[in-house]
Amino acid sequence: MTARVPHRVLIAALGGEGGGVLTDWITRAAVIAGHWATRTSIPGVAQRTGATTYYVEILPREPGDPEPVLGLNAAPGRVDVLVSTELLEAARRAEAGFVTRERTLAIIAHRRAYTLAEKVAAGDGRLPEEALAEAVRAAAREARIADYEALARRAGASLNAVLLGALAASRALPIPEEAFREAIRAGKAAESNLRGFEAGLTGEAPAPRAERPEAPAAKDDLSWLPEAARPLAAAGIARLTDYQGPALAERYLALLREFAGVSEALAVSMARHLALRMSSEDVIRVAQLKLAAARAPRLVQEARARPGDIVHVVEFMKPGPAEILSLLPPFLARPLLRLVERRGWQHAAVALNVSPTRPFGFLRLRLLAGLRWWRPYTLKHAEEEAWLARWLDLVRRTAATDPAAAVEVAETARLVKGYAATDQRGRANWARIAAEVIEPALAGDPPPGGLADALVQCRIAAQKNPEGGALEAVLSALAARRTGRAAA
């Protein structure tokens, strides 16, 4: 006779996602089905959005059984079912050895709640979803990773009920469907939870959506560009036409032509960053975007407005003196900005809580957006042009000697973005990299390990920890290695 072994279920979730309720349903359903069952959890403070787990053991009851000794700790290699409300938490359990080829069925909602480490990066700090899913798939006996949240939305129910349905559908546990339903009925919000359960039980959870945005169709002939750069260029043309008019788009294409033949990577990078930098964010642009027609349907949807509800939008705009004065022509703006600095008024910004859904708020934005024609005469424009010229010069000169590094020089444009303080910080970081890494390299003193590699390091440091000293550390390390080399 083989030893009887309980069914073991591990549930991974974030605090506040209903993992506790899901665990309770499973346990109660097991009891309703006549089995021995226990569950436990370590909620603690993790109920505040931290990672947490719940654990269930179920032993089918046989006549004459004494009281079993069920476990309170999930053990690596001994989990039959892993249910997770989130992809990273599922991967975390897989990485810890709780998901195995021999045993584990993984039922995972293909859904991300980003960790702060991923969210705070100034660039894209997100972990690749495919790798997270693959970590579970590579470890599991069977992985059912699907967009259960979409099912939940469709059913107007919560995710945990849908996952319970998916668990019931898997038949991994010796619990009949009706026992699950009875467990749900004994709890709160039984009606919507039953809806969710049925959706998970019978519904086909859609495969996760790819997040690739559509590029606008290009009117111009872009066949002179490498194929990968064409959608970007098409988007760039559309963006710049909207920003300032067709003339700017033509200038964009003319500049882009220069780099089309160097390498595909450079063409892609330049198509992207030229378009973004030539349409830099100023107050006029913001007003344009806030009035864009495409915005309205999204707002209505976010407001969950029903017919008859009144919806207003309040914009949180707070241009500082620098942003306002930079709308003036340089000869006026520069002395005024010096005055502001002398007087220490840099932070004396005007809070504009403008409401474009009210007539006067709308008029104000309309007025600002209408300044589009004036843009070429502003200090902001002059400064952007100067930056652009410097950046283009660096890319050109690098492309002539080291085409691979030229892509990385082009990519430094990523550091320049945003508004006010963010914009200033980005430009300052960029200027240091240009002066301390790129210029010396072009003057015949490349950083140790090569220019491309050094620029990647700088960019990652500046994006990972923008306000901290990460970039400073990389720059000093590069400088130190350079002196070391010179000394040797």
Add this chain to the structure above:
Amino acid sequence: MEVSFRDEIANLRLGKGEVFRGEGILAVTKALLQSGVSYVGGYQGAPVSHLMDVLVQAGDLLEELGVHLQTCTGEAAAAAMLGASVAYPMRGAVTWKAIVGTNVAADALSNLASPGVIGGALIVVGEDYGEGASVAQERSHAFALKSGLVLLDPRPDLPTIVRMVEEGFAISEASGMPAMLELRIRACHVFGSFVAKDNVKPALSYKNPGQPARFDYGRLAHPPVTFTQEADKVARRIPAAIRHLLDHRLNEVLGPAEGDVGIIVQGGLFNALNAELAEAGLSDVFGRLRIPVLVLNVTHPLAPEQIAGFASGKRGVLVVEEGAPDYLEQAIGQILRRADLNVALHGKDVLPMAGEYTPPVLAAGLAQFLERYGRRWIAARGLPEPAAQARRAAQAALGAALPARPPGFCTGCPERPVFSAMKLVQQQSGPLHVSADIGCHAFATFAPFNQGHTILGYGMSLASAAAVAGTVPRRPVAVMGDGGFWHNGLSTGVASAVFNRDDAVLLVLDNGYSSATGVQDIPSSRPRPENDGGRGKGVAIEGALKGVGATWVRTVESYRVKEMMRALRDALADPVKGLKVIVARGECMLARQRRLRPAQAKAIAAGERVVQSRFGVDPDVCTGDHACIRLNGCPSLTLKPSGDVLKDTPVAHVNNDCVGCGLCGEVAHAAQLCPSFYRLDVIRNPTAWDRFRARVGDALLRLFGGRPLSLPAPAAEPAARPVPAE
């Protein structure tokens, strides 16, 4: 407390023969009532909060039985409450989280244990140890040893837990020692069942009062009788306790009677031990052991005759005892030596001295022990190979370590803006020394705030800054929650700082509850007559501050980031030496939403006018720098693809969990961040006046070339229309 415990209270009313189903800590609560307690007290803290939370709402039941319930303002108060059982034959129980709560209670515990009790006294501690723990990792065992408490560590199944509660009172009365029942986190939350008994009305209670006890100097913890009491502990009480635990078989000898090796295990670890032995074919899921095991449901005092009896005739004995130091192993070693038994003693030589005894850790230790005595260990010695393989496969797929996900402030938490303001002030005027404290606000030590130099205990932040003031360029800032303020901070921190003219800034976060422990009421909670369990008295924190002599006191709405920054700068720059206190006021969002959400849904369904707000980010305006997230960290402020092929970095995004607290807008303004944020105000069921104004406004808007967002009202007046789900 905005949660209802209706079902749990029904469980407490179960009578003889009925089956109780529920969690461990609730089973303890029921067992207290079955044991005839006269009084219950305690201080909240995971994992034992539930005991008090449920009783607070069980007013009717306690009234019927005549049980006095005290929601103490600290563990010291709870421990002191057991003084009733020193003078009267009343059973009483108190509860708190260990180790921290036991530390706070230590003064009273010593003075309780010295004279001992005549009515059974039980302390239920949540042994917050191992995964999921939120406090310093120390053992309660030390307190039992030094003060002379009976320490119960039951097997983590409900019948045993309930029995140990009942026996705890009995052994306490038999020996005069107070008893401490330690329950680990998982045992507190374990689900199971037991056959209930009737609740017992205490003989002596506020419903059935007696006369004051006669004066007996011998019952005071005061010299010279303390010397007699110390002798009484060792000469009478401990032997009496040992006699009781043997007579009533509180410890269990399981498995075969004979064997050349044996295991002695803390009761609380038995299920984990059994799982590993079952894996190796040395037991099964019903605990039918093939190796002798002595389960210590009582880990102090130990009965030497029992230990020696178990060990005698064996070649080796393994002590499975979690955590450091190895108190049990040392005591058992001494017993074996005294009994002159030639038995090899194992424990921390094969198992780790510190850390949680997880399944692979136990398996590794057991394998090493048993193989030394020639037993075959057929299970994995640590991490099983399939699990190791799976780990490698997962790691290969991931390529890098996964980021941790510590707990954080809830969506819309009123404490988050305070730390946004602190971060901004530090960005502008240089770093500060920050004394952190215990409570939700300790989450500010995590990203994105990364603030706090020390945590010295609950309500201790200000006191822990006393020697820092003057040694750093700016005044140190001590952060304290309202929970910590009432628990300890007012006297230990504020009164002491005022008395000593400490030059520091105290930031009190007044969110209306003790939130981290499960949103319990504290003295400053607002009174809520509509909630029977509500205990708040609305005592003003500012009043208490001024009462102990603080003069520089400013109250700021916690969501007003700009004002908070100004108050902080003022407090830091004030030329007069002395304590500056800022009270940041904003109700706990968890509690607020629990109350507001159902009320709002009901009002909307009933056709009442309700304005709902939420925030959003314009993906076209956002450049993907995420500076807003670095100053905020709200769970509902997250990322999404930009929707633009040119912008390949994700943009900030406010998801549907947003409660419209306003911080996004405040931070965007205070930090002059960016104009991406907007607020949506939705007027549900607008009044005729609203509609009239909207019609006029929309008409003007159209005239100017704009387009209103509101959808036209349906032709027929709707009845109840729920807001569509996401």
